[in-house]
Amino acid sequence: MTAHPAGPVAAPAAAAPRFEPSLMRRKLAGTVFLGVCLLAVGLLLLTLAVLLWDILSRGVPWLDAQFLTSGPSRRAARAGVLPALVGSIEIALLVALITFPVGVAAAIYLEEYATDGRINRLLRTNISNLAGVPSIVYGIFGLALFVRGLGLGFTLLAGALTLSLLILPVVIIASMEALRAVPHAQREAAFALGGSRWQVVRGSVLPAAAPGILTGIILAMARAIGETAPLILVGAVTFVTFLPNPIASGYTVLPIQIFQWAGDPREDFQSLAAAAITVLLVLMFVLNALAIVIRARLSRHLTW
Amino acid sequence: MEEETPVTVTTPPHTPSGTQPPRVPIRIVTGPAGAGAAAMPAPQPGEPGGHGEPGGHGEPGNSGNSGEPATTVRLEAISCWYGGFRAIRDVSLDIERRRITALIGPSGCGKSTLLRTMNRMNDLVPSFRLAGRVTFDGVDIYGRGVDPVVVRRRVGMVFQKPNPFPKSIYDNVAFGPRINGYRGKLDELVERSLRRAALWDEVKDKLRQSGLSLSGGQQQRLCIARTIATEPEVILMDEPCSALDPRATLQIEELMAELSRDYTIVIVTHNMQQAARASDTTIFITMGDDRAGYVVERGPTLRIFTNPEHRLTEDYVSGRFG
Numbered sequence: 001m002t003a004h005p006a007g008p009v010a011a012p013a014a015a016a017p018r019f020e021p022s023l024m025r026r027k028l029a030g031t032v033f034l035g036v037c038l039l040a041v042g043l044l045l046l047t048l049a050v051l052l053w054d055i056l057s058r059g060v061p062w063l064d065a066q067f068l069t070s071g072p073s074r075r076a077a078r079a080g081v082l083p084a085l086v087g088s089i090e091i092a093l094l095v096a097l098i099t100f101p102v103g104v105a106a107a108i109y110l111e112e113y114a115t116d117g118r119i120n121r122l123l124r125t126n127i128s129n130l131a132g133v134p135s136i137v138y139g140i141f142g143l144a145l146f147v148r149g150l151g152l153g154f155t156l157l158a159g160a161l162t163l164s165l166l167i168l169p170v171v172i173i174a175s176m177e178a179l180r181a182v183p184h185a186q187r188e189a190a191f192a193l194g195g196s197r198w199q200v201v202r203g204s205v206l207p208a209a210a211p212g213i214l215t216g217i218i219l220a221m222a223r224a225i226g227e228t229a230p231l232i233l234v235g236a237v238t239f240v241t242f243l244p245n246p247i248a249s250g251y252t253v254l255p256i257q258i259f260q261w262a263g264d265p266r267e268d269f270q271s272l273a274a275a276a277i278t279v280l281l282v283l284m285f286v287l288n289a290l291a292i293v294i295r296a297r298l299s300r301h302l303t304w
Numbered sequence: 305m306e307e308e309t310p311v312t313v314t315t316p317p318h319t320p321s322g323t324q325p326p327r328v329p330i331r332i333v334t335g336p337a338g339a340g341a342a343a344m345p346a347p348q349p350g351e352p353g354g355h356g357e358p359g360g361h362g363e364p365g366n367s368g369n370s371g372e373p374a375t376t377v378r379l380e381a382i383s384c385w386y387g388g389f390r391a392i393r394d395v396s397l398d399i400e401r402r403r404i405t406a407l408i409g410p411s412g413c414g415k416s417t418l419l420r421t422m423n424r425m426n427d428l429v430p431s432f433r434l435a436g437r438v439t440f441d442g443v444d445i446y447g448r449g450v451d452p453v454v455v456r457r458r459v460g461m462v463f464q465k466p467n468p469f470p471k472s473i474y475d476n477v478a479f480g481p482r483i484n485g486y487r488g489k490l491d492e493l494v495e496r497s498l499r500r501a502a503l504w505d506e507v508k509d510k511l512r513q514s515g516l517s518l519s520g521g522q523q524q525r526l527c528i529a530r531t532i533a534t535e536p537e538v539i540l541m542d543e544p545c546s547a548l549d550p551r552a553t554l555q556i557e558e559l560m561a562e563l564s565r566d567y568t569i570v571i572v573t574h575n576m577q578q579a580a581r582a583s584d585t586t587i588f589i590t591m592g593d594d595r596a597g598y599v600v601e602r603g604p605t606l607r608i609f610t611n612p613e614h615r616l617t618e619d620y621v622s623g624r625f626g
Contacts, residue, residue, distance in 0.1 A: 115430055185467035189527070191428060193480035193534050194457030203483060208470055 055281075059274030067275055071241035072257070076268035081276050083240040084257035087156065088225055088283065090244060091253055094160035095167065095224045100217060102164075103171030107213075110172070111179040112201050124176075131169035138166040139230030147234050154235025156244045156251040162234050163227060167220035174216020178209040211299040218291035222284050228255040254280045373441070376401045376538055376568045377422050377459070382436035383596075384417050386429065391417045393596035394436075397587060399538070404560055404569045406583035406605065408576060410620070413589050414597025415572040419540050422570065423459035424452035440538075457484055460536035464543040466523035468515030468530070473498075473507050476515040476526055480534035493533055501529035502559050521552025528559065532567075539563065541571040545578065557582040576621055580609045588617045 070080030114120045142162025152158040182205050190204035237250050239260075244251035254276055261273035377399040384392035391414045399405050399422075407415045417426065424445060426432040438445050445455045457480070468476050477494045486493065494511075498504040503525040507518070515526050524544055531539055541560075545553040553575075560569055560582055573579050579586050586608040591597045601608065601617045612618045619625040 183467070185463060185465060186469065188425065188428070188461075188463060189467045189469065189530075190479070190483075192423065192425060192456055192461035192463075193483065193530065194453050195483045196453050199483040203479060204469055 055274045055277050058271045059276070059278040062271050062275035063278060067272075068279070072239050072260075076266065076272055079261075079269075079272055081254065081257055081279055083243055084252045084254045084276065085279060085283075087236075087240070087244050087251045088253045088255075088280070090156055090251075091160050091163060092221055092225050092287075094157065095163050096217070096221060098160065098164040099168055099171045099220065103168050103217070104175050104213060106168075106172050107175030107179060108201060108206075111176050112197070112205065127169050127172050131173060135166055135227055136229045136233070138162055139233030141165070142230060142234045154237075154250060155248065158234050159231050159236055159251065159253075162230050163224040166227065166230060167224050170220040170223065171217050174220070175209070175213045178212025178216065179205060181212060182208040207298075211295045214294055214298065215291060218287060222287060225253075225284065225287070226255055226280070228253075228259055231256060254283070372401065374398075374400055376441060377570070378437075378439045379418070379421065380437040380439070382418070382421060382434065382438065384414070384421065384426070384435075385431075385433040387431040390594065390596040392421075393592065393594075393598045395589075395597070395599050396436075397599055397602060399568060399570055400585060401568050402564055402566065403584040404564045404571060404582060405585045405587060406579035407570065407572045407587050407589060408574075408579045408620070409589035409597070410591070410625070411574070412595065413591040415589055416542050418589070418597070419461075419542055419570060419572050422538070422540055423456045423461055425456070425461065427452050457534050458536050459538040459540060460531035460534060461540045461542065462524070462527050462531055462544045465547050466520055466527050468518070468523050468526050470514065470516055472512045473515050473518070473526060474511040477529050477533045480530060484534055497529040497533040498526075500532050500563070501525045502555065502562070503529055519552070521548050521555055524548060524552070524556060525559065528556075528563075532563075536567070538568040538570065541569065543572055543574060546574065553578070576609075576623075580605060588612075588614075588620060590616055590620070 066078075067080045068085070069082055070078060071083050073079040110120065110124065114123075139162060142158060142165065146152045146158040146161045147154060150158075152161075186204050186208055187200055190200040195203065231253060235250065236252050236256050240250055240252040242249065258273050258276045258280065261269045261276060264270065264273075375398040379395055379397050382392055382395045383390065395418060407418060409415050420426045421434060421438055422440075422445075426434070434446065440455065440459065444450065445452075445459075469479060471479070474494055477497050478490050481488075481490060481493055495504060495508075498507060503522060506522060507513075507526075510517075515523065518526060524547075528539075528544075545556050548556065557578065560571070563569060564584075571579075571583065583605045585602065586605040587602045588600045588608060589597050590600050601612060601614045603613075608617060609621050612621060616625070
């Protein structure tokens with residue numbers, strides 16, 4: 001057969017069929033997989049919808065100008081979230097101010113400057129580990145370092161510093177990912193034009209990585225805003241009727257206000273909790289919307 | 305190479321003599337002659353020509369500059385290593401001023417490595433090590449006190465894949481001048497550079513659009529404009545057309561011929577037709593059994609392709625190997 005001129009052509013036909021022609025079965029597998037994916041998405045959406053409905057249906061009736069402009073009260077009808085809302089916004093701003101420069105600078109150092117040595121790898125691993133430390137541990141640390149050690153007392157600043165520590169690993173990791181995603185050719189291009197390392201980072205790498213960095217920071221901020229446990233340890237209190245001064249006074253934030261109201265046996269206060277959750281959700285929504293807008297603006301030119 | 309007719313240019317190139325901006329701290333000299341003396345260490349006394357020759361300034365096209373040394377970049381006994389791997393073995397070669405020199409050779413023979421020693425781009429690779437001397441107008445660019453940042457402004461580079469910044473066309477061209485502290489009229493420099501790269505007419509109405517919105521060939525010409533804008537003397541091109549279609553390739557080649565009036569061009573190419581079409585001098589590189597690259601033959605392009613001296617060169621240019 002090998003000697004036969006037609007051999008190579010004839011042989012495959014004579015042999016057993018090598019391809020499984022059942023198109024039906026292959027298509028079925030695809031359909032099943034799609035079904036599983038849809039189911040997962042559906043489950044998620046359903047949960048979200050139930051949650052939102054539960055909260056909104058109870059909370060929205062309580063949402064009015066009075067609720068947004070007054071402090072907590074023993075009487076549900078007169079209670080409001082103003083100090084908690086302002087506390088949350090102040091903390092969010094402070095956290096952003098602290099984590100943005102520190103986190104981005106650390107990421108730039110680790111990605112753009114540090115050589116890939118053992119110390120650097122150890123640092124990276126530890127930063128990843130820090131991102132997994134329970135938040136209550138940060139609370140204890142914040143209590144020891146900021147409240148007692150630095151003598152800041154139970155102030156909003158101490159709370160913001162604690163939350164900053166909590167989300168810094170997340171910010172650093174997200175920023176490093178964003179920097180790493182910038183094609184190497186972009187750095188080479190800037191170097192080839194006579195850029196110093198800082199000019200390359202500043203002019204070429206950072207603008208390209210900015211949308212990713214920003215996304216990471218905003219997501220981390222959302223986490224900081226929703227955080228409760230560490231703040232309990234560093235002094236956020238539940239009954240604050242005045243607007244907080246970051247360095248001098250006690251303070252509260254929305255999650256803690258929610259925590260307190262939700263634990264109250266009276267039905268009206270539980271509805272107040274739902275209303276406060278609504279406010280917190282809106283705050284997060286605004287923050288995320290802001291992130292999307294900024295991201296879209298920054299990545300106008302990014303299309304590789 | 306000596307027997308080749310020098311490129312005689314009768315018309316002054318349309319770069320700048322007249323449009324040169326008034327006060328320029330980095331001493332923009334449009335042609336290769338004598339620029340950059342501000343930043344690089346002074347040339348060695350043995351070479352009186354070129355530098356600071358009166359009248360040499362602003363008249364780059366007149367390659368008559370007789371006192372100017374014919375060689376810009378010179379590699380002397382270069383060997384390169386990446387970690388333990390030796391990529392280049394003992395290469396010596398000269399790059400002639402205002403000519404197009406093509407480096408050809410099989411994949412992995414070290415052409416790009418060699419090219420990147422000329423503007424110290426390989427310094428960015430941590431495991432890279434170099435032995436030998438690379439001089440630029442007589443100055444050792446790896447010498448003590450020479451900052452690679454300064455070298456790279458004077459020896460520009462265009463890469464294989466067009467890599468414009470994700471910025472507007474204008475900002476792409478203006479990037480180099482800005483980081484190098486250019487204080488002349490930026491608009492003029494951008495326009496001049498884009499014209500020089502034969503791109504102005506296509507983009508003059510959309511300078512604010514992203515550089516990435518252009519076609520591949522336009523992007524590569526944008527990268528060339530960006531390189532020209534820092535007023536280099538040498539332009540290194542690392543397979544600049546390998547990602548482009550034939551039409552865009554031809555445009556780039558025509559542009560190279562045009563630019564070689566004022567600039568020294570070194571091009572790495574896999575495309576032998578391109579080397580044959582577009583270069584004045586060809587250097588054939590191959591690698592030994594240890595995969596370290598070395599120069600087999602160097603000569604006028606015509607001779608290398610029609611009458612190579614070395615058997616290996618003949619095999620390569622005739623397509624029997626590589």
